[in-house]
Amino acid sequence: MQRNNGITATGGSNVVGNAVASGRNAKAEVRNSRLTQSDGGRQPTPQEIGDLLTRLIDELGRSEHPERADLIEAAEDAREEVTSAEPRKGKLKLFAKALVGAVPGFTALASLAVTIEEGIRGL
Secondary structure, three states: OOOOOOEEEEOOEEEEOOEEEEOOOOEEEEOOOHHHHOOOOOOOOHHHHHHHHHHHHHHHHHOOOOOHHHHHHHHHHHHHHHOOOOOOHHHHHHHHHHHHHHOOOOHHHHHHHHHHHHHHHOO
């Protein structure tokens, strides 16, 4: 596969964000660059990431995710951290990884989680 606008799938069964791969040793990978492509490759600001986290909190509140209360609390903490004067990037990266791992069965949330993780990674 040469190019498919961000979704790469090879060989078992795996779901990541809004990508699904099936077959032996499957791997699904989503590269969501909505935050960077539209602005010539610039990284999102902490305020933009905070806005995404607010959106995530709202979506989680409407979801049936079994861990929504814990995820909302963690997202609120991350929102405070990312908009603080000196955000602790290590703490935010741990949050982002945990978030992506917690939402694979909820496609819309997983896609948003990947966008947040990429934004935090770019800080």
